[in-house]
């Protein structure tokens with residue numbers, strides 16, 4: 001197990017960059033492997049979750065396999081916690097991100113072939129749910145498995161709509177393993193009971209392979225990366241308030257550069273706010289279904305300016321500029337906005353622990369179904385660091401006033417690992433985060449990136 005030790009730090013003015021966006025990269029790898037023709041993807045993050053998607057795709061897409069295997073081999077060394085080749089200060093805002101490019105051949109969806117073994121989705125719910133949508137239309141049997149955390153996560157939410165479209169999908173008491181016998185699909189009109197972009201994405205990926213129109217209705221807005229990519233590739237996608245419609249479509253290959261991950265940048269913005277650093281993060285994805293975080297940070301007194309500079313396959317990309325706040329205000333995040341900051345609650349809670357009063361996150365029950373029970377995990381972790389926090393039902397309350405220091409466990413969850421390290425930057429005493437290796441699930445190189453902001457952080461095994 002890897003431990004991260006964080007000592008009270010003071011900030012420096014910095015420019016930084018972050019690895020490519022995990023959500024976008026999952027979708028683009030899937031689209032590249034099922035495209036008709038070659039694709040070239042720069043900036044796919046060398047993160048564990050993307051390795052899961054790439055290796056599952058390599059097992060079902062023979063044409064894509066050589067390119068995916070090459071990318072997997074070239075990115076292996078980036079996974080070492082604290083010692084990666086990641087250079088956080090290299091040119092953030094211009095040109096292509098450095099790191100290996102994934103060159104992927106596609107023979108269309110009809111080029112998919114039965115896998116020789118179960119597909120291991122590792123820790124990644126997005127891998128499992130999105131692939132379920134693709135495999136629902138593939139005329140063979142596949143079994144999707146995951147690690148202990150993923151094996152506890154709900155899968156009926158994706159199985160049900162795919163069954164309604166004509167696929168045979170079985171779960172194991174509602175959880176992975178998932179067995180899919182794909183085949184011809186028909187379009188469906190599906191109202192999501194809970195807002196989830198993973199399930200919406202799965203239905204849309206199945207929908208472009210189905211006969212007739214597929215309509216997804218969502219009770220609250222969620223990230224729209226699937227819709228944007230399909231539309232940018234020329235797909236018949238129509239979006240209206242709370243509704244997405246798609247019709248059958250086989251997309252061509254494409255070339256694009258994955259924008260930096262705003263959810264990873266959020267940790268650096270939070271670190272800068274606690275360290276009193278002025279920070280610029282370039283090349284970041286600024287999709288409006290992801291930037292609500294900036295509005296919530298604004299309410300806490302952290303002013304972040306975002307300027308859009310270009311577009312990558314329908315995704316706006318630009319620069320974030322952060323001015324350090326004089327102090328942090330507490331915040332109330334309500335159920336209607338929670339889906340738009342779903343992955344940033346651990347970071348917002350870490351900041352809230354240092355705010356001038358109590359903060360509350362309401363309607364956050366979905367956080368109990370993530371890589372860990374994040375509501376309970378955040379509260380327990382902040383208490384371990386000398387703060388006061390409590391998870392009750394679907395809400396989280398975090399008392400402000402600062403942290404004394406202490407020890408917190410990541411519970412094997414990448415966002416908790418990084419959030420506690422960030423929280424520790426402004427604690428009175430030393431902070432230890434157990435299970436820091438989880439950080440490589442989404443943000444390999446986070447140690448170097450935090451050091452670039454002035455953080456005193458050491459990792460040991």
Ligand code: S3P
Nearest residue numbers: 023126195196197198199342343
């Ligand atoms: C994701 C959607 C969200 C998010 C996850 C990535 C995606 O999950 O928490 O990290 O890429 O679609 P849900 O859609 O299940 O809320």
